[in-house]
Amino acid sequence: MKIFYHLTVILLLFCFSLNAQQRNTSMDTMVVTSGQVTIKGSPVKYKATAGKQPVWDDQGKIIAGLYYTYYERSDVKNRSKRPLFFSFNGGPGAASVWMHLGYTGPYKLKLDDEGYPIQPYGVEENPNSILDVADIVYIEPVNTGFSRPVDSMSDEEIAKTFFGVNADIKYLAEWINTFVTRKNRWESPKYLIGESYGTPRVSGLSLELQNRHWMYLNGVILVSPTDLGMERGTAIEPANLIPYYAAAAWFHKKLPADLQSKDLTDVLIEVEDYTANKLIPIMAKGGFLSNAVKRKTAGELSRYIGLSEKVIMEHDLRVPKAFFWKDLLRDEGFTIGRLDSRYLGIDKMNAGDRPDYSPEMKSWEHSFTPAINYYFKNYLNYNTDLRYFIGGQARPWDRTNNNTGENLRQAMAQNPYLHVMVQAGYYDGATDYYNSKYNLWQMDTSGKLRNRMSWKGYRSGHMMYLRSEDIITSNEDIREFIKTSIPKENQPAEYIRK
Template identity: 40%
Template sequence: TILMKDEEGEAKAKIFFVAYEKLDVEDVDKRPITFAFNGGPGSSSVWLHLGILGPKRVLLDDDGKAMAPPFSLVDNESSVLDKTDLVFIDPVSTGYSRPAKGEDPKQFHGVQEDVQSVGDFIRLYTTREGRWSSPKFLAGESYGTTRASALSGYLQDRHGMYLNGIVLVSAVLDFQTIRFTVGNDLPYVLFFPSYTATAWYHKKLPEDLQSMDLEDLMKESREYAQGPYATALLMGDRLSGEEYAGHVRQIARLTGLSEYYVERSNLRIQIFQFTKELLRDEKRTVGRFDSRIKGIDREAVGDSPDYDPSYAAVQGPYTGCLNDYVRKDLNFKTDLPYEILTGRVHPWNYEDYENRYVNVGDTLQEAISKNPYLKVFVANGYYDLATPFLATEYTFAHLGLDASLRGNVSMGYYEAGHMMYTHKESLEKLGEDLDTFYDQTLQLVVGE
């Protein structure tokens, strides 16, 4: 842990981290360092740590489903440790990180508060370890992509720390793209192709669509969602009866839902309605983090699932393996519970975004504009119903980057969910894509 203090020397928090550094390095200035964290808010860094980036990974079956407990770790052939040193950060109140005695935890639980505490940790670690001249990267997942994008600006403006690259896994920079609030039609459009992908996976589409390659099908679903469907939602009650009926048929065709259900939904299917409805006839639900995973609810009635089966599939394995690993392999002893994904951080402070949606896209755009060598890689899961891929595409298409800088952003797509690395084939592909990203980004570093 690192004890974080204010400028008067008063203890504020203990932040737990796990660092991996290559020891036989002649010139540490040429060795990259990556600071990684997950999201939530309230999540520890266990997912990126023991899922894709670190030297060990949780053993699941090839589809990403848990095996019988107890659970175990195996060597991670897809780790990026051959490319970069790694520092996994648990923000205050997650993992083993805690506020100092007498300190109010609320001072760390908010968009800006979180960026400041994590950013100040990165500065302090970089200073103590003598890494100011090393190429520097951030890696975030889910809300961690919100944090990473905000940090790109905070580190530049507050500490003068310029980054080489940012890895965004299952990105959400603009919360309007995922919030199903009254009057906000955007998520219905942006979730739509992910609904199609899910229905295709579970074989709920008409035969002609079911026989298509997934990427070709995604192209067709994107075109309908961003064209006729978006226009229909924009029209609202001005649609004629004939037009409405036509969209009912097309939505049902591309989502696997019945025309009866779609007609009564006002053409708008919210995420939890979809995860409950798609396999209702089988008395099954589908996951939010990974819609390939099926769940069993107490009852088949209702309009939302009892739980997320895709989170249940990974919670136990990752929790058990982390607790064993830090004690037996890393020799870190504590009686504290490791907060994998905690509600202690709520209510999260969104004060700076009152009466509007959180959007850190402008921060990332400005960071890239100020530092045109900053590269971004975004990993997307086709079966991610938490941060759907079309929402990410929309966000980056509206980032406002100058045409000369749009090539700084690259994307990868995987036939898996939010934590796409739990799927063996996607793990291997993501590992290869990350290797390429680091190699290409580091080619810009003088002397590399």
């Protein structure tokens, strides 16, 4: 009996070990399904490919498998003129679910008109998807979604190979090269779209794809961009937050009556002018600012951002974002959201200098997670025992040598076809809208590229596409961007002297 017992235990342990290995062994697979959705009133038939494509090291050894979802309109005969989008989210460590089921894909999460989740959870057709005009690939970097490194890699090897600004760009460019070759899409106009940390990712990829893979793009879209490695400085960084603070205060009706009676964009024009032409020079004086000017400035800021002159003085005119989220509605017992300041949170105590949690993130997580898992299994027929990482382990992240803003400028300078569009929500406190404008102003100080740069603002937050009015407008902006960035037939890629 003892021998039988030991054999049974060994067999069970072997089976458990085998099952654990089998969860992460398929690095090159795909499942193909077909579907049809109605976009802008017309039926669009498509083929969806869900699967994994390997990442190889320099010796040709598989080191990871990246999960992707690829949508192709199925009634297109000539794909040489059909735009191809590569879509990334950020984090780092965020899955592509957000833009996949929130923005551009053929199906979207069920939400109310302002973007708040509703039950029962589920998905519905996205009548604003860009699939009518472009094919789309949603890519999950390592340790997001179903993407995983091979089990044999140590934590140190994984971090060195995948978790860093430039490591991330390097392996993803290789992956895109392989994908384009496999799918025979070299002739197609190509675009990158990235959200949040996805914006330095696609900015860096634009130059990496050109210089190392000879793959030239037509467009890069930056959704809620980060600083792209461009320094702000101790004066400009706090000053540039004021327009966002003003937007959030306006939304929550915390501004004086004369400002509150104006439309949001009219208020922001005034605040932006104040920030650029008056506040930044004041901030530059730092500790050498006179008390009289400091008090006067605190009064002006109080008028624009809805906080008291007293707390602004206590922060030497430099109000941290976390404190703003905590203090704006403190007297009402609420905090406001980080990624979308329209959302309200409830803290244990009104006291303190930062919120207990981000209410918008918790709202989104509890609605997107069940929807994406249901969608993959029931719509794309993708079955796996791997857990879908909405937010995966991608730390420590090496942020050294982040020159992605300059990378994008170089890519534009080298490629006369390349256009850039920024999309930003006025109520985004994580990657605020005014700094996204500042990125464009500072990226090319010569001004020679600005006719190929555009900026679009929306009355929502970080994921501006969750609001019903904004998902219509933002997808239309992408359609117009495609038209603008595809050259006329036989138009050469050259600069012409005037």
